[in-house]
């Protein structure tokens with residue numbers, strides 16, 4: 001099933017626009033887990049505990065690769081597909097390179113890791129994004145207005161009378177989205193810009209990090225980011241869910257945090 005189909009099914013049938021981010025920090029993995037398999041077991045427990053409330057899972061590539069744990073990432077994505085087959089996996093790798101190399105990054109994301117979607121940096125332009133978008137059943141989620149303060153250094157530069165992030169939103173909506181499988185990353189920490197992007201791109205899915213640990217306001221995010229039909233958002237939270245508990249009950253604590261976040265999103269969407 002395509003990324004778009006899976007995502008829309010979770011929005012509608014599971015009534016959730018919460019994306020559970022999986023950013024494992026080796027220093028915060030509870031000590032009781034078996035040392036030889038702690039990373040996988042930590043992630044597996046989080047996935048099982050939060051799946052009911054997730055429209056997507058978003059493993060962050062560097063959090064695995066920095067530990068030399070790419071095989072654990074493969075194993076985890078396989079596990080999600082097998083145990084929770086209706087929930088799409090967004091590989092947050094923020095790739096960006098010339099087209100010939102991008103073809104291999106796309107194969108890495110979609111064939112090696114079996115991700116349903118991948119995050120991509122637009123800085124290298126159309127030919128650097130096309131190799132991902134050519135996989136028509138996969139999602140390509142392009143950085144637009146990131147959640148960090150430093151994003152303004154470039155994303156607010158004037159680009160023919162509009163800030164660069166709006167130019168990126170227009171480019172993607174009008175030119176790069178020939179297969180209808182593109183989305184954009186827009187931070188919850190900037191609701192005014194989120195609203196502007198929504199106006200520009202219509203119903204395109206927006207991946208929205210920045211609630212939870214980064215302090216973005218859920219109500220402002222939902223009001224700014226939803227489509228006319230009240231969907232269109234993949235609102236991501238990682239640390240606030242992963243580390244809601246510190247001890248043996250970390251799965252239960254993550255489930256409570258995920259449910260509370262999902263409910264807050266839905267309450268704001270009334």
Ligand SMILES: O=c1ccn([C@@H]2O[C@H](COP(=O)(O)O)[C@@H](O)[C@H]2O)c(=O)[nH]1
Pocket residue numbers: 021023060092145146147148185186187209210211212213214236237238239240
């Ligand atoms: O603009 C962006 C783009 C990506 N991210 C990623 O999302 C999560 C956020 O984690 P939290 O713990 O919920 O703050 C993380 O993987 C970032 O790499 C982002 O924050 N902002």
